[in-house]
Amino acid sequence: MNGVEAGLCDSCAMRPACYMRGTHRAVRTLVERLRTLARGEALFEAGSPALSVFAVRSGTLKVSISRAGCTPRIVRFVLPGDLAGLDAFGDRIHSTTAVALEECEVCEIPAWHLELLCQMRPALAAHLRRLLAHEVGDAYLHAAALAGLSASQRVAGFLLGLGQRWTARGGSASRFPLPFERREIGDHLGLTMETVSRVLSLLRARAWIVEGPAGVELCAIEALRGLASGEAKLA
Amino acid sequence: MNGVEAGLCDSCAMRPACYMRGTHRAVRTLVERLRTLARGEALFEAGSPALSVFAVRSGTLKVSISRAGCTPRIVRFVLPGDLAGLDAFGDRIHSTTAVALEECEVCEIPAWHLELLCQMRPALAAHLRRLLAHEVGDAYLHAAALAGLSASQRVAGFLLGLGQRWTARGGSASRFPLPFERREIGDHLGLTMETVSRVLSLLRARAWIVEGPAGVELCAIEALRGLASGEAKLA
């Protein structure tokens, strides 16, 4: 728990700030504690006070928002290295719920601590603004996709986007885990489980993807790109 | 241009920071200059360097994002008092385009100036984080609406949401200008112009809204709420 772990922290969004790096003095750590979440366990829930920001070391989470009277919609998936709970900087009340999709390890960073640090290190404050601005941009792109793309475009774009995110973490753009249920993918893309299943079945039939226990492999990235951009269709 | 204007600045998102307040020393102003935009003119465009943040004094803008190969989608509408161009804090390149829907007056705030000020005034930095976090939350809610709501729910929710935003600015929740074309509303809600027109026609036929040259009046807020939440339907 003291000292940075090789690999694990390399692509963490909080790396520029994290005190753990290279020190063994627990008292100097930015991270209050390491939390472990079991599959299905909530990291935070909408409506609860937002006191901390979380950096995910391992595992994936889904972040969802519920509107009165409809099923919760997943606004984003959190991969290792991502932050969750940045809405702590809003009204100090979480507007979203984050649930672990598998066993997860997260660093809990008290918001007051982070804010204090921001006052002393302008670069950190700027970094945080950058992360926030990036999240806004991502949300806008997602909304645009929901508003304008067909089911198969959304699914293809989703897979390609995941690949991109994994490469940014030192993984492969074409082979990565897919720890989501069909329903969860649908809740993220504004589709039903059945539609997601149908599209994935077609992609498999075309051998553009292969699904296995370890995740998914994108075998025809270019074809998927054509599909996502609308140049090609899944007749 | 020096000194705050009564009313105009009262509900500005930058009010806690704005140097104009109560001073006549032009050199102490946070605002670099006041820009006037004609209808249709762009405040900034996607891909261009993001050097400033803008506070809108009067007029409304549309902020849109384009994905390759499809028509631009409007991610939000900017009302007087709102900020535009907060994505300046991301990669220093605008990811969106902002276009005036009518004659607009905006305060241009250089990003470097704002950042400098943030270092000296932690409260301002926190305020900015709050604005950013709020924008994330709004974008998530919008995405959830696009993913899960029917056409009439979206339109009703859009009108109610606009009313809310106008009340926050000291206006009326039930009578406000509607300077958007059908097509623009559709581009925002993920619908076609025709569908927006049909829904609005039905709302007019039910006398739940009245449209005039001055804008729109919501005559049956409760009915609209029921529609937006899905309890009622526009048969």
Added chain:
DNA sequence: CGCGATCTTGAACACGGTCAACTGACGTGG
């Protein structure tokens, strides 16, 4: 007055949702 842009309305179609049946994997208990 006449042109163009916006808005409206209608009719046919297609995409994705809904409902339902079936499969296969996994875990529990007889």
Added chain:
DNA sequence: CCACGTCAGTTGACCGTGTTCAAGATCGCG
């Protein structure tokens, strides 16, 4: 060890919402 229940996923048939295409209506403005 197999029977059973459960749950995720698959696949099919049907249907409804919203899109598409097309024809007018309305309004602003030269």
